[in-house]
Amino acid sequence: MLELTATLAIVGTLLSGAAMAQPAKHTIVLVQGAFADASSWNGVLARLQAAGYATVAVANPLRGVSTDARYVSDVVASIAGPVVLVGHSYGGQVISNAAKGHDNVKSLVYVAAFAPDAGESAADLAGRFPGGTLGEALSPPVRLSGGADLSIDQAKFRNQFAHDVPAEMGALMAAGQRPIAEAALTEKSGDPAWKLLPSYFVYGDGDKNIPAKALAFMAERAGSRRTTVVAGASHVVMVSQPKAVADVIVEAATRHP
Template structure:
């Protein structure tokens, strides 16, 4: 959750180490990652998107969130600045803990949602802004679970 190309390259390196067929499954931002990672990987036989972004080549997660109505993610996030190795700064986004259960975990027990809120891993804003360099779903069989109650991803961004 640092950068789309680097995240996809990491997943791609894992795929290179696996003998035999693989099915990649992505959730949320992970949909973008598998979309790019599976490109040119002969051992990937299917892609499965579970409440996940499905970008076309050149689209970013942030563009898809803003392109269609329905997402309430933006107002629920809390940006935090962090230092980068090159002396610059980056921005990470957290879902505010008090809003996390309703925003991201409405269908899980309250105690579980509270734990998820407290232990969530932030996403780098840069990762959400980075456009997909490939759209593997164009050439690999793909399946998607469309979630009509998702508050993060607009329903139109959950399909191709």
């Protein structure tokens, strides 16, 4: 009986050690872009959490590239263990700058997102390729001290930004959109982290904010490990096609421990 007890104790210790040796899953940090908010990740978050990932949907301030990148960088610095940084739209420029200096950031995922090179801005890239119609969908700028805020006209929001989500959801998204400082879209990027880290891209070829040709160009330039193009999907592909986006994020996490 004593021998059996001792054997069970040894087996229990070995199993416990094996469990402890399993690497921790990545924390997925998601950064929304202009005209969206953190709730735009909800469908993706539900899938990531069900798969056992810790998740943080950052409330991107949308004030300027350097300011926003510093904010996201501070969030990353507070996380112990490996991180996948995910950016939507303008949030792609933010993660490209925020990842620098953090050894725990293992990969980057660009969701219908800008991936500028040093000295480029979101406005530069959006205007380099034909097909974008954001300019004609914007409301008149709201003038603020030291600048202006931009938002999409609510009557034009769904057609421009989210044509593939239900009308009721589109109306809610339009009302809850986060404006972006005009200067954020023209601020130049620093040297981007995609030159050092493995990057993944997912976007819809029905995007009206960032032309699909621009997104394809940025993915190729960044040496994307996998580029997923969702047929007909809008700029908010993470809302309309959350599984496709979550699948790319999981791949980015599992391939780069």
